[in-house]
Amino acid sequence: xxxxxxxxxxxxxxxxxxxxxxxxxxxxxxxxxxxxxxxxxxxxxxxxxxxxxxxxxxxxxxxxxxxxxxxxxxxxxxxxxxxxxxxxxxxxxxxxxxxxxxxxxxxxxxxxxxxxxxxxxxxxxxxxxxxxxxxxxxxxxxxxxxxxxxxxxxxx
Amino acid sequence: xxxxxxxxxxxxxxxxxxxxxxxxxxxxxxxxxxxxxxxxxxxxxxxxxxxxxxxxxxxxxxxxxxxxxxxxxxxxxxxxxxxxxxxxxxxxxxxxxxxxxxxxxxxxxxxxxxxxxxxxxxxxxxxxxxxxxxxxxxxxxxxxxxxxxxxxxxxxxxxxxxxxxxxxxxxxxxxxxxxxxxxxxxxxxxxxxxxxxxxxxxxxxxxxxxxxxxxxxxxxxxxxxxxxxxxxxxxxxxxxxxxxxxxxxxxxxxxxxxxxxxxxxxxxxxxxxxxxxxxxxxxxxxxxxxxxxxxxxxxxxxxxxxxxxxxxxxxxxxxxxxxxxxxxxxxxxxxxxxxxxxxxxxxxxxxxxxxxxxxxxxxxxxxxxxxxxxxxxxxxxxxxxxxxxxxxxxxxxxxxxxxxxxxxxxxxxxxxxxxxxxxxxxxxxxxxxxxxxxxxxxxxxxxxxxxxxxxxxxxxxxxxxxxxxxxxxxxxxxxxxxxxxxxxxxxxxxxxxxxxxxxxxxx
Numbered sequence: 311x312x313x314x315x316x317x318x319x320x321x322x323x324x325x326x327x328x329x330x331x332x333x334x335x336x337x338x339x340x341x342x343x344x345x346x347x348x349x350x351x352x353x354x355x356x357x358x359x360x361x362x363x364x365x366x367x368x369x370x371x372x373x374x375x376x377x378x379x380x381x382x383x384x385x386x387x388x389x390x391x392x393x394x395x396x397x398x399x400x401x402x403x404x405x406x407x408x409x410x411x412x413x414x415x416x417x418x419x420x421x422x423x424x425x426x427x428x429x430x431x432x433x434x435x436x437x438x439x440x441x442x443x444x445x446x447x448x449x450x451x452x453x454x455x456x457x458x459x460x461x462x463x464x465x466x
Numbered sequence: 467x468x469x470x471x472x473x474x475x476x477x478x479x480x481x482x483x484x485x486x487x488x489x490x491x492x493x494x495x496x497x498x499x500x501x502x503x504x505x506x507x508x509x510x511x512x513x514x515x516x517x518x519x520x521x522x523x524x525x526x527x528x529x530x531x532x533x534x535x536x537x538x539x540x541x542x543x544x545x546x547x548x549x550x551x552x553x554x555x556x557x558x559x560x561x562x563x564x565x566x567x568x569x570x571x572x573x574x575x576x577x578x579x580x581x582x583x584x585x586x587x588x589x590x591x592x593x594x595x596x597x598x599x600x601x602x603x604x605x606x607x608x609x610x611x612x613x614x615x616x617x618x619x620x621x622x623x624x625x626x627x628x629x630x631x632x633x634x635x636x637x638x639x640x641x642x643x644x645x646x647x648x649x650x651x652x653x654x655x656x657x658x659x660x661x662x663x664x665x666x667x668x669x670x671x672x673x674x675x676x677x678x679x680x681x682x683x684x685x686x687x688x689x690x691x692x693x694x695x696x697x698x699x700x701x702x703x704x705x706x707x708x709x710x711x712x713x714x715x716x717x718x719x720x721x722x723x724x725x726x727x728x729x730x731x732x733x734x735x736x737x738x739x740x741x742x743x744x745x746x747x748x749x750x751x752x753x754x755x756x757x758x759x760x761x762x763x764x765x766x767x768x769x770x771x772x773x774x775x776x777x778x779x780x781x782x783x784x785x786x787x788x789x790x791x792x793x794x795x796x797x798x799x800x801x802x803x804x805x806x807x808x809x810x811x812x813x814x815x816x817x818x819x820x821x822x823x824x825x826x827x828x829x830x831x832x833x834x835x836x837x838x839x840x841x842x843x844x845x846x847x848x849x850x851x852x853x854x855x856x857x858x859x860x861x862x863x864x865x866x867x868x869x870x871x872x873x874x875x876x877x878x879x880x881x882x883x884x885x886x887x888x889x890x891x892x893x894x895x896x897x898x899x900x901x902x903x904x905x906x907x908x909x910x911x912x913x914x915x916x917x918x919x920x921x922x923x924x925x926x927x928x929x930x931x932x933x934x935x936x937x938x939x940x941x942x943x944x945x946x947x948x949x950x951x952x953x954x955x956x957x958x959x960x961x962x963x964x965x966x967x968x969x970x971x972x973x
Binding site: 316324327331334335338347348350351355356358359362363365366369396397400401402404405406408409410413414422425426429430433434436445449450453456457460461462463464465 | 657690863917
């Protein structure tokens with residue numbers, strides 16, 4: 311997919327987002343005068359966003375951008391499987407498991423120590439001998455002392 | 467102005483604060499402030515609030531002296547994590563993260579930290595000079611500030627957001643508009659209705675700024691660096707404070723201008739350092755002879771944002787002491803502490819308690835010297851530790867700090883999910899060529915500044931928009947915005963046109 315095709319797709323998304331914001335603003339309650347309505351500012355912003363989205367779409371169309379559905383479907387899967395994007399995908403996946411699964415289940419400090427231990431062992435070759443464990447536990451302990459003891463925040 | 471009284475007052479204040487007790491309080495305040503400001507999730511406001519508990523049994527003046535030192539340390543401390551980790555320790559350090567982290571990547575972390583320290587020190591001192599010399603004038607001006615003027619200030623912020631577009635203005639404007647809409651999420655301040663909450667209790671409180679910024683700046687670095695073993699550790703060129711001072715001297719007039727801007731913003735109640743840092747950054751970019759360096763490690767960008775947000779601190783005390791109106795969130799807490807102690811600042815307060823102004827001025831000055839010492843050595847130690855750590859390990863540690871920081875802000879687990887969402891959003895935006903800074907500025911300006919002030923102004927004017935264009939201070943702000951837009955866009959366009967005509971004639 312060329313750059314201008316991507317731009318056109320993004321422009322369509324921006325226009326759709328503007329319409330969604332406008333529609334949502336119109337469902338907000340209105341008490342008193344129009345100017346007191348909570349919908350005024352978001353509604354105005356949605357109109358401005360719509361104008362920007364259309365301008366962006368026109369700009370990409372004039373530069374040759376088009377939506378080609380078959381290319382679109384063919385370019386989605388490689389986004390997740392290409393070697394170039396793999397570090398970013400894994401870089402999102404591992405913290406996601408840490409933040410969404412481990413922290414709510416076993417608490418912040420234990421999951422942080424585990425997360426750092428696994429990441430250090432897997433991706434830091436020169437720490438594999440013995441360094442990875444004391445570093446991860448040491449950092450977790452420091453954070454505990456600073457946040458829980460010094461700043462008296464209740465984090466578990 | 468009674469110079470003799472001022473000099474006598476300052477001399478007495480120096481004597482009072484140079485005692486072991488005074489220096490001890492200021493040192494502890496600055497040190498804890500720097501730590502709180504540097505740690506993601508623990509903002510300056512939170513650090514001031516946490517230490518306020520310690521001051522209940524103190525004399526009210528000593529309590530304010532200690533808390534002002536905390537505020538000073540915290541405002542500076544945010545720049546350390548912004549520069550070294552790309553996580554703004556406080557929202558006011560976001561522009562510092564943009565430029566400082568780029569310098570860290572090039573091996574110039576110590577240069578960046580030295581510039582931060584110097585720019586902050588000079589911003590604080592210039593702000594203090596302005597506080598002593600011009601406080602009565604600016605206090606009268608701040609009394610003339612109404613919702614109309616706050617709205618125009620928000621509009622000025624939108625122009626700044628557009629100027630942060632890094633090349634593609636349309637993409638920057640789209641990002642800024644989305645940021646403005648995100649700033650509206652939550653309970654409407656005037657009407658009380660939930661906006662864009664989608665039935666969730668969490669979003670009724672609005673989008674908290676700290677987790678959003680941790681996600682946009684911190685998590686994006688984690689996602690790209692966590693498993694990429696091809697990325698090498700950053701190099702490090704060692705530099706001294708004298709070297710940083712020489713670099714700062716080259717841009718000293720920029721420091722003077724941004725100090726004045728930061729001070730004025732500090733005096734205007736309700737705006738604060740979160741906006742002033744961007745004003746200073748934008749001013750540095752607009753007046754720079756090397757604007758192409760911005761976003762790639764610009765010293766001017768660092769000086770502009772750090773000086774401006776530091777000059778904000780003395781400015782915030784002007785409305786507190788003379789009008790009992792807080793200039794920003796930390797001074798709002800200090801006002802609360804004063805009330806607990808039975809002290810009520812106001813229009814006549816300084817007539818009988820002028821020594822308060824001098825004591826706070828000297829405390830902030832001494833605090834500035836201390837944060838130079840503590841900040842320089844703490845910052846250098848941190849940099850040398852981080853630079854010697856492999857990049858993938860750093861990314862894991864930063865990931866932990868991001869999760870902890872977003873949770874610590876409000877002790878709410880949903881903030882971690884929000885920060886993660888913004889991290890993914892920031893990664894996608896960067897991949898698609900959309901700048902993140904306009905979105906951040908839109909988030910800051912959206913809810914309370916532009917929207918609420920616009921409607922308050924309309925309600926106060928009974929639906930009329932005439933006061934937006936007829937009030938004296940509003941006219942001055944409109945002319946200021948026109949001048950800024952002309953210098954930012956109009957003048958370069960005219961220069962480009964003249965250059966083209968010259969080229970055509972020569973051909």
